[in-house]
Amino acid sequence: MSDELDRVPDTEPVRDPGLPEHQYRPTDVDAAQDKRAERQISGMFAVAALLLVGFCVGYIMIDKDQTFLGWSAMNFTLGATLGGALLLMGVGIIQWAKKLMGDHEMVELRHPAGSTAEDRADTLKDLNDGINESGFGRRPMIRRTLFLSMGALALPSVILLRDMGPLPYGHKNTLWKKGMRVVNDVAGTPIKPSDLQVGQLVNAEPAIMYEKDKDGHPVIEGTELLQEKSKAAVIVVRMRPEDITPDKGRENWGVDGILCYSKICTHVGCPISLWEQQTHHLLCPCHQSTFDLADNGKVVFGPAHRPLPQLPLAVDADGYLIAVSDFTEVVGPSYPELARDQKRLDDKS
Amino acid sequence: MSTIDESTNIEDTAFGKKAAGPVEWLDDRLGLAGASKRSHLLRKVFPEHWSFMLGEIALWSFVVLLLTGTFLTFWYQPSMAETTYNGSYTPLNGLEMSHAYASTLDISFDVRGGLLIRQIHHWAAALFVAAMIVHMLRVMFTGAYRKPREINWLIGIGLMVLGLVEGFAGYSLPDDLLSGTGLRFVDGLLRSIPIVGSYLEFFLFGGEFPGDVIIPRLYMAHILLIPALLLGLIGAHMLLLVYHKHTQWGGPGRTEKNVVGYPMLPVYAAKAGGFFFVVFGFTAIMGAVLQINPIWAYGPYNPSEVTAGSQPDWYMGFVEGAVRIMPNFESTFFNYTWSWNVFLPAAILPGLFLGVGVMWPFLEQWITGDKREHHLLERPRNAPFRTAFIVAAMTAYGVLWIGGGNDIIATKFHLSLNAITWFCRIGLFVLPVITFMITKRICIGLQRADANRILHGYETGVIERSPDGGFAERHAPLPVGSQFTLTNHDRLPALEAPPETDANGVAAPHGRKAKLRAKVRAFYYDGMIDKPTVEDVHHADEHLRDHDGHPVELGDEFQGVSETGVPRVH
Numbered sequence: 001m002s003d004e005l006d007r008v009p010d011t012e013p014v015r016d017p018g019l020p021e022h023q024y025r026p027t028d029v030d031a032a033q034d035k036r037a038e039r040q041i042s043g044m045f046a047v048a049a050l051l052l053v054g055f056c057v058g059y060i061m062i063d064k065d066q067t068f069l070g071w072s073a074m075n076f077t078l079g080a081t082l083g084g085a086l087l088l089m090g091v092g093i094i095q096w097a098k099k100l101m102g103d104h105e106m107v108e109l110r111h112p113a114g115s116t117a118e119d120r121a122d123t124l125k126d127l128n129d130g131i132n133e134s135g136f137g138r139r140p141m142i143r144r145t146l147f148l149s150m151g152a153l154a155l156p157s158v159i160l161l162r163d164m165g166p167l168p169y170g171h172k173n174t175l176w177k178k179g180m181r182v183v184n185d186v187a188g189t190p191i192k193p194s195d196l197q198v199g200q201l202v203n204a205e206p207a208i209m210y211e212k213d214k215d216g217h218p219v220i221e222g223t224e225l226l227q228e229k230s231k232a233a234v235i236v237v238r239m240r241p242e243d244i245t246p247d248k249g250r251e252n253w254g255v256d257g258i259l260c261y262s263k264i265c266t267h268v269g270c271p272i273s274l275w276e277q278q279t280h281h282l283l284c285p286c287h288q289s290t291f292d293l294a295d296n297g298k299v300v301f302g303p304a305h306r307p308l309p310q311l312p313l314a315v316d317a318d319g320y321l322i323a324v325s326d327f328t329e330v331v332g333p334s335y336p337e338l339a340r341d342q343k344r345l346d347d348k349s
Numbered sequence: 350m351s352t353i354d355e356s357t358n359i360e361d362t363a364f365g366k367k368a369a370g371p372v373e374w375l376d377d378r379l380g381l382a383g384a385s386k387r388s389h390l391l392r393k394v395f396p397e398h399w400s401f402m403l404g405e406i407a408l409w410s411f412v413v414l415l416l417t418g419t420f421l422t423f424w425y426q427p428s429m430a431e432t433t434y435n436g437s438y439t440p441l442n443g444l445e446m447s448h449a450y451a452s453t454l455d456i457s458f459d460v461r462g463g464l465l466i467r468q469i470h471h472w473a474a475a476l477f478v479a480a481m482i483v484h485m486l487r488v489m490f491t492g493a494y495r496k497p498r499e500i501n502w503l504i505g506i507g508l509m510v511l512g513l514v515e516g517f518a519g520y521s522l523p524d525d526l527l528s529g530t531g532l533r534f535v536d537g538l539l540r541s542i543p544i545v546g547s548y549l550e551f552f553l554f555g556g557e558f559p560g561d562v563i564i565p566r567l568y569m570a571h572i573l574l575i576p577a578l579l580l581g582l583i584g585a586h587m588l589l590l591v592y593h594k595h596t597q598w599g600g601p602g603r604t605e606k607n608v609v610g611y612p613m614l615p616v617y618a619a620k621a622g623g624f625f626f627v628v629f630g631f632t633a634i635m636g637a638v639l640q641i642n643p644i645w646a647y648g649p650y651n652p653s654e655v656t657a658g659s660q661p662d663w664y665m666g667f668v669e670g671a672v673r674i675m676p677n678f679e680s681t682f683f684n685y686t687w688s689w690n691v692f693l694p695a696a697i698l699p700g701l702f703l704g705v706g707v708m709w710p711f712l713e714q715w716i717t718g719d720k721r722e723h724h725l726l727e728r729p730r731n732a733p734f735r736t737a738f739i740v741a742a743m744t745a746y747g748v749l750w751i752g753g754g755n756d757i758i759a760t761k762f763h764l765s766l767n768a769i770t771w772f773c774r775i776g777l778f779v780l781p782v783i784t785f786m787i788t789k790r791i792c793i794g795l796q797r798a799d800a801n802r803i804l805h806g807y808e809t810g811v812i813e814r815s816p817d818g819g820f821a822e823r824h825a826p827l828p829v830g831s832q833f834t835l836t837n838h839d840r841l842p843a844l845e846a847p848p849e850t851d852a853n854g855v856a857a858p859h860g861r862k863a864k865l866r867a868k869v870r871a872f873y874y875d876g877m878i879d880k881p882t883v884e885d886v887h888h889a890d891e892h893l894r895d896h897d898g899h900p901v902e903l904g905d906e907f908q909g910v911s912e913t914g915v916p917r918v919h
Binding site for chain 2: 016089091098165203
């Protein structure tokens with residue numbers, strides 16, 4: 001140690017005084033303190049054991065539905081006894097280390113992380129011998145074809161992943177089509193224009209989602225239903241007709257100030273539903289993209305780029321709201337082929 | 350097991366007689382005694398400082414995650430097939446939902462202790478990532494990543510990234526409304542990846558979102574793939590820690606050449622082992638009294654529903670914020686749609702944070718040209734550029750975090766959501782610059798204060814009145830140990846412009862690179878206060894004596910100073 005200290009260069013303003021003297025703890029010099037610490041620590045361990053028994057008692061005795069101060073009594077009892085026991089054990093062990101175990105600091109010398117030059121040279125030599133004996137350097141044909149086959153090994157590992165999913169097919173029609181009723185998304189009931197007051201918003205779906213076949217099974221269910229919902233969900237809002245400024249060609253898309261828009265945000269696909277009556281703004285709760293429903297669903301704030309697709313509405317013979325066609329714009333978040341798919345949609349209409 | 354002095358043969362002691370048999374049996378087969386002796390493994394010295402505990406919190410919360418996670422797998426069903434719920438939580442009875450969600454409800458309501466273990470698991474996950482990040486900041490602020498520990502730094506970054514992915518996969522598993530909303534975001538993110546986005550989406554989700562394979566796939570990643578990688582990397586992290594020996598703070602007797610502390614057996618093993626129980630106990634108490642992720646309140650996932658105030662787990666908050674404050678750029682090139690509004694904040698920006706983290710030790714080495722090993726930690730004030738840079742990065746992270754909670758902040762504080770978003774958009778670029786400058790000045794101020802304490806002593810708190818009526822506070826020299834601690838760091842290097850030409854007058858090779866490096870180096874060391882020289886200290890010593898050359902009279906009540914230079918009693 002002292003050799004190391006002596007090597008402190010003369011340019012250093014202060015010389016290393018060396019490790020400070022060892023300070024004795026109260027438990028080192030006072031037998032009473034030592035005994036007390038011992039009792040404290042074993043006390044903690046004993047209480048921990050008791051708590052763990054309490055854990056088992058709680059597990060057996062407490063009813064699942066019981067509550068305690070608003071918490072589930074089971075959850076509280078199990079957690080408090082287990083947590084309390086673990087904390088006491090942990091604190092006890094640490095106290096043992098701090099108060100009773102030897103506390104003389106030890107000094108260990110460091111060595112450079114690297115090996116000695118000699119070891120390194122020997123390793124290099126071994127490596128070189130190995131490479132030479134393999135003929136790796138002398139036989140370029142073997143080397144290159146080996147690399148070739150190793151590279152080709154990537155092919156099966158990539159191609160095996162091919163069936164992770166179908167190839168993307170881009171935009172497909174949603175469930176909306178001409179004459180499809182717009183129904184309330186809670187009960188599946190059709191909506192009459194008179195059901196809606198000015199300023200009201202209703203979450204809606206295409207009627208087919210609630211239809212059943214002759215055996216009484218839903219026409220669409222399970223995964224398919226979720227996939228269709230993630231594209232076909234809409235909101236229906238009623239505004240004062242004079243507030244609405246439809247784009248050219250969209251003059252007839254509403255019924256008495258009732259308009260219908262895709263509920264799926266064009267940003268990353270959250271369902272949008274925070275409706276500000278006064279401003280006609282619809283706000284996405286995920287990333288706060290804001291769309292003006294009186295102005296063709298255009299983006300007025302936030303990270304979304306494309307306006308909300310609008311669904312043209314009409315009223316059927318029974319006086320219920322129906323779709324005039326499917327969406328004329330791609331719904332949901334953007335994707336690389338979106339521009340191409342949108343062009344196809346435009347060409348069709 | 351009394352202490353054995355050198356002259357006693359261990360085999361003759363009571364302990365030796367008892368232990369020799371088992372040790373011999375094991376050593377005959379494993380031969381570990383030699384390795385253990387060579388590396389002093391059982392009595393390996395670990396230095397002490399509270400900040401060295403942060404990584405331990407991460408390690409132990411990982412163990413808690415393994416234990417509680419195993420328990421959860423006994424009941425959880427990673428299936429998106431539909432079922433009708435019919436369990437103890439009556440408000441959801443009769444509802445169609447996935448097996449994943451239904452089994453998570455069962456764990457929460459019908460398995461005794463299931464809710465507790467689920468909550469401990471979730472709290473431990475939040476703690477795991479938090480501890481890793483704070484540990485990483487500790488390592489960064491103190492320069493512990495410097496040679497020879499660069500590889501361990503990279504392993505640490507790998508652990509952190511895997512931890513984030515693991516956490517995300519985990520909270521997607523219950524298939525409730527909130528986790529499904531998170532997956533919807535992942536879907537949008539995948540789609541935004543240029544050119545191949547749709548392919549990634551269809552391959553990961555097995556078709557159109559949400560499909561019926563994402564939960565089983567995430568489950569595999571969450572309980573097998575990522576934990577295995579984490580375990581392997583944690584093992585490597587620990588092995589390197591043992592091999593390099595822990596860094597330590599400099600001080601009297603604590604040098605670059607040694608490590609001072611307590612031996613692994615018994616003290617460190619007891620402290621660290623006991624700390625595992627503390628971490629487990631702490632998360633258990635949290636699981637008992639603090640509700641986390643009440644999935645029953647959200648309902649099953651439905652792509653046409655969402656709750657207001659949807660938030661990811663805290664560690665995803667910065668990505669969420671970046672996505673929220675990003676302007677709505679989207680463009681069409683070559684007949685492809687490029688969604689910059691999602692791709693830049695959700696993929697490029699985290700990549701940037703990561704890239705800087707990966708490059709940092711090597712960048713700093715290139716700037717300073719310092720190729721030596723470092724085992725003494727550097728006080729943040731003695732590396733003002735580094736400290737300021739980290740604070741700037743933390744500021745950017747914090748601004749993104751504010752952005753991630755812009756809706757909550759707006760409603761709680763009655764502020765305009767749009768104003769908060771604009772604040773973040775501008776703040777992301779402006780605030781880091783401001784905090785960089787402020788932090789750097791604070792560091793330099795602290796360096797100056799250190800130099801003052803060495804050269805002018807510390808303030809004793811004893812006020813003297815001079816014969817002419819003036820008041821002055823007596824200063825006394827710091828104890829030598831404190832003086833040494835304050836000066837125990839590198840002197841500033843002399844900064845020289847690189848030669849324009851070599852000895853023969855020919856333009857120096859790599860001239861442009863060398864010039865750039867000289868410029869960055871000058872900026873790196875700009876404004877730093879060097880530690881006092883030998884002459885400075887010599888003068889100071891004289892200065893601190895009174896005119897007769899006697900040490901300053903401190904009074905009878907004076908009882909010395911603490912290590913930090915604060916008088917104990919005055």
